[in-house]
Amino acid sequence: MSWFNQTFSSTLGKKLIMSATGLFLILFLIGHVAGNLQIFFAEADNGRLFNEYALFMTTNPAVKVLSYLTYISILGHVFYSIALTQRNKKARPVGYSVENASANSAWTSRNMGVLGTFVLIFLVIHLKSFWYEMHWGGIPVQNYDGQEVKDLYVIVKAAFSQLWYVGLYVFCMILLAFHLSHGFQSAFQTLGLNHKKYTPLIKKVGMAFAIIVPLLFALMPIYVYIQSLG
Amino acid sequence: MSDELFFQFIAKKLITIKKMNLTLKVWRQKNVNDKGGFQTYQVSDISEDMSFLEMFDVLNEDLARKGEDPIHFDHDCREGICGMCSMYINGRPHGPKQKITTCQLHMRSFKDGDTITVEPWRAGAFPVIKDLVVDRSAFDRIIQAGGYVNVNTGGTPDANEIPIPKTVADEAMDAATCIGCGACVAACKNASAMLFVAAKVSQLALLPQGQVERKTRAENMVAQMDAEGFGACTNTGACSAECPKGISLTTIARLNREYFSAKASSENV
Ligand code: HEM
Ligand code: SF4
Ligand code: FES
Numbered sequence: 001m002s003w004f005n006q007t008f009s010s011t012l013g014k015k016l017i018m019s020a021t022g023l024f025l026i027l028f029l030i031g032h033v034a035g036n037l038q039i040f041f042a043e044a045d046n047g048r049l050f051n052e053y054a055l056f057m058t059t060n061p062a063v064k065v066l067s068y069l070t071y072i073s074i075l076g077h078v079f080y081s082i083a084l085t086q087r088n089k090k091a092r093p094v095g096y097s098v099e100n101a102s103a104n105s106a107w108t109s110r111n112m113g114v115l116g117t118f119v120l121i122f123l124v125i126h127l128k129s130f131w132y133e134m135h136w137g138g139i140p141v142q143n144y145d146g147q148e149v150k151d152l153y154v155i156v157k158a159a160f161s162q163l164w165y166v167g168l169y170v171f172c173m174i175l176l177a178f179h180l181s182h183g184f185q186s187a188f189q190t191l192g193l194n195h196k197k198y199t200p201l202i203k204k205v206g207m208a209f210a211i212i213v214p215l216l217f218a219l220m221p222i223y224v225y226i227q228s229l230g
Numbered sequence: 231m232s233d234e235l236f237f238q239f240i241a242k243k244l245i246t247i248k249k250m251n252l253t254l255k256v257w258r259q260k261n262v263n264d265k266g267g268f269q270t271y272q273v274s275d276i277s278e279d280m281s282f283l284e285m286f287d288v289l290n291e292d293l294a295r296k297g298e299d300p301i302h303f304d305h306d307c308r309e310g311i312c313g314m315c316s317m318y319i320n321g322r323p324h325g326p327k328q329k330i331t332t333c334q335l336h337m338r339s340f341k342d343g344d345t346i347t348v349e350p351w352r353a354g355a356f357p358v359i360k361d362l363v364v365d366r367s368a369f370d371r372i373i374q375a376g377g378y379v380n381v382n383t384g385g386t387p388d389a390n391e392i393p394i395p396k397t398v399a400d401e402a403m404d405a406a407t408c409i410g411c412g413a414c415v416a417a418c419k420n421a422s423a424m425l426f427v428a429a430k431v432s433q434l435a436l437l438p439q440g441q442v443e444r445k446t447r448a449e450n451m452v453a454q455m456d457a458e459g460f461g462a463c464t465n466t467g468a469c470s471a472e473c474p475k476g477i478s479l480t481t482i483a484r485l486n487r488e489y490f491s492a493k494a495s496s497e498n499v
Contacts, residue, residue, distance in 0.1 A: 007493040010452055011422075011462035012486060084462050088420035091461030093354050097268070098347040100321030101419065104471035109464060110419050186465040192487030194480045 011087070014080050019190035021077040022183055026209070028070045033213050039156065039220045043227060047153025048144060054152040058134060078120060085113045108182040115179040122172035129159050160224035173218040180210035250276045250337060253345040254289065256301055259358050266358065268347075278338035282325060283308060283315060285337055302361040308333040310474060313409030316416070317362055318349040323413035323472045331411060331474045351412055353421035355458045368458040369410050372427060375454035379434065380442040392438050405432035407475040414469035414477075420461025425469035427455050428485035429477045435488050445492035452489050 007013040035053060042050040057063050101110060108115070130152065133139055139150040159165055184206030188194070193202075251274045259266030273289050280288070283305050290300035304314040315332035319325035325335045340346060348362065356364040408429035415423050431448050434440030440447075463482060470479050 003493060003496075003499050006449075006453070007490075010489075011456055011460075012452060012489050013493075015462055016486075016490065088422075088461035088464070091354050091421040091459055092352050092419075094352055096318060096321065096349055096352055098321040098349070101468065103322055103326075104417055105419075105466040105468040109466040112464060182465075189465045189479065189483050190463075190486060192483045192485075192490065194483030196480075 011084070014084055015190045017076055017080050018084065019187040021073040021080075022187045024069065024073045025077065026180070026184065026187075028066075028073070029213050031066075033216050036220060037216070040223060042153055047151065047156075048142070050153050050156075051142060051149050051151055052144065054134060055149050074123065078116075081113060081116055106182060108178045109186070112179060112182060115175050118172055118175045119179055122168075122176075125168070130155065157224060157228060160221040161228035163225065166221040166225045169221040170218045173214040176217075177210050177214040180214070181207060184209055248278045248338075248342070249274075250278060250340065250342040250344075252276060252285075252340065252343070255345065255347040256362070257349045257358075258301070258361055259350075260360065262357050262359060276337055278336065280337045281308070281333055282317070282319070282335040282337065283333050302363050304363050305333060310334045311409060313411030313474075316351045316364060316366075316412060318351060318416055320347055323351070323416040324411075324474060328471065329474055329476050331409075331413075334474075351416040353412075353415050353460070355421065355423070355460050356412060356415065364412075366410070366412050368460070369412065369423070369426060371458065372423070372451050372454045373430060375450040376430060376434075376447045377443055377450060379440060381439065394437065398436055402433050402436040404475075405429045405436070405477065405481055408433075408473075408477055409475060411474060413472050413474060415460065417468040417472035418461065418463075419466060419468065420464060422463050422469070423455050423458070423460040424463040424482050424485065425473060425477055425479075427451050428481035431488055432481045432484050435484070444488070445496035446498060448485070448488040448492040449496060449498060452485075 001009070008017065035057070038050045038053060057067075133155055134150060134152055137155075139152065140154055141148050142151045143149075160169075185199075185203045188199070188202050193199075251272070254271045254273060255268045256271060257266060258269045271289055271293075273285060273292075276285050276288065283303070286301060286303060293300045304316055306312040306314045308315075310331045310333060313331070315324075317324065317332045319332070319335075324330060324332050326339055327335060350356075350358045350362045351364045351366075353364075355368040356366055359365050406429075408426060410426065412426070414425035415421050418424075431451055434447065435444050465479070465482070467479055470477060
């Protein structure tokens with residue numbers, strides 16, 4: 001096996017991929033949440049700015065490159081998480097009858113696979129609702145100064161006027177928060193970045209990130225739902 | 231202390247020693263191929279000053295008297311330095327206290343009437359040989375894979391010939407306190423040996439004497455760790471929390487650095 005294949009088929013190398021893809025997805029979340037903040041102001045112009053932003057995100061070449069990197073990161077992250085989880089299960093064929101794991105580790109850190117699986121289910125539903133509809137669905141069109149623009153805002157409003165759908169979003173964002181509360185700092189540890197000067201800061205920033213970003217995401221459907229009532 | 235005072239002291243001590251009655255659920259397994267299962271035992275008149283292993287000695291003497299097969303368990307030094315006394319007690323390696331081995335655990339950590347469950351380390355790479363005894367030779371093979379360390383021959387060098395900063399020497403020494411007990415593997419949900427390997431790689435990588443084989447050592451020890459079937463590291467921190475020597479998670483970060491930089495820059499293609 002070449003040194004390169006050796007590296008990435010080792011457990012450490014597979015974790016390196018988990019870490020790199022996880023960190024890229026964290027960057028993606030920053031961009032995604034920042035852009036979508038427009039939802040909170042979209043009603044004022046009946047979603048025009050939001051729709052133009054959505055058009056930009058699906059057509060701009062630079063964004064295209066980033067979006068392909070995001071798809072690859074998700075697929076890589078999921079693929080290697082399955083490979084690692086299977087190996088880790090196999091490493092203990094006979095389990096303990098009494099376990100007191102909460103005495104030595106955090107629940108979130110022991111349940112990354114379960115948490116990630118829910119995030120994956122969420123991603124599939126989320127992509128079907130908006131990404132698929134935007135690309136291939138029959139979306140109503142708005143005419144802004146002679147330009148035909150798909151009216152994604154109408155789709156968003158329709159989706160988020162259903163209570164169960166809003167509930168699902170909020171639930172999944174809580175699980176994402178748990179995933180990130182361990183994952184953020186863990187990714188740095190995997191890269192070998194643990195230093196008494198920086199690690200306490202990384203842990204604090206990670207915890208803040210894990211709370212703020214999913215919270216903002218969760219507020220969006222709640223806001224649109226409340227709007228749909230009045 | 232006068233003889234009389236001493237006598238009074240001992241007498242008082244004898245009166246106040248608490249005796250405990252306990253129920254033990256212990257894993258019994260005849261050999262590697264046996265399926266094994268739990269057996270329940272009652273032990274009585276256990277002094278709270280006994281170590282956990284001494285309590286097992288009492289039970290075993292009782293079993294021997296009855297002509298039953300005593301419970302097999304690993305032990306050697308009984309003072310926390312050999313790492314043999316592998317017991318998973320009430321869901322934790324080495325029992326409820328931190329930074330000690332089973333032989334350093336005293337019965338005063340339990341209450342009269344308690345039921346205590348004792349299991350062997352569980353890992354595919356540590357097969358159960360008999361009862362609570364597991365085969366930890368996977369660790370030996372990882373050490374062997376690390377290979378030799380080049381040293382200068384010739385006259386005895388001066389003690390302080392090679393300058394090493396105190397902080398670095400301390401870190402290397404901290405890593406070197408690993409006794410190879412395997413509690414890290416036992417505690418980890420993935421049965422990962424990262425903390426052990428990290429300690430062994432660190433103790434040499436930090437010191438000038440360990441530089442010649444530094445990269446090859448990291449590469450080979452990790453390759454052997456994977457070949458033995460240990461799991462990957464999820465950074466849960468269970469290993470470090472249960473390590474009797476308190477080996478820190480920073481050693482695992484160092485192993486990641488050592489391994490990745492060795493893979494990227496060593497001459498081994
Ligand atoms: C936006 C989405 C996601 C983000 C930002 C994210 C982020 C992260 C980060 C930063 C880590 C830590 C990596 C490390 O320890 O080095 C991680 C670990 C993990 N992720 Fe994700 N993740 C996401 C989605 C998913 C999905 C969809 C799955 C699907 C199954 C998943 C499964 C896992 C697992 C199992 C681990 C732990 C791997 C291990 O250490 O054993 N994640 N994630
Ligand atoms: S790192 Fe700690 S728990 Fe693991 S083998 Fe060494 S001393 Fe035991
Ligand atoms: S018997 Fe040696 S460490 Fe416990």
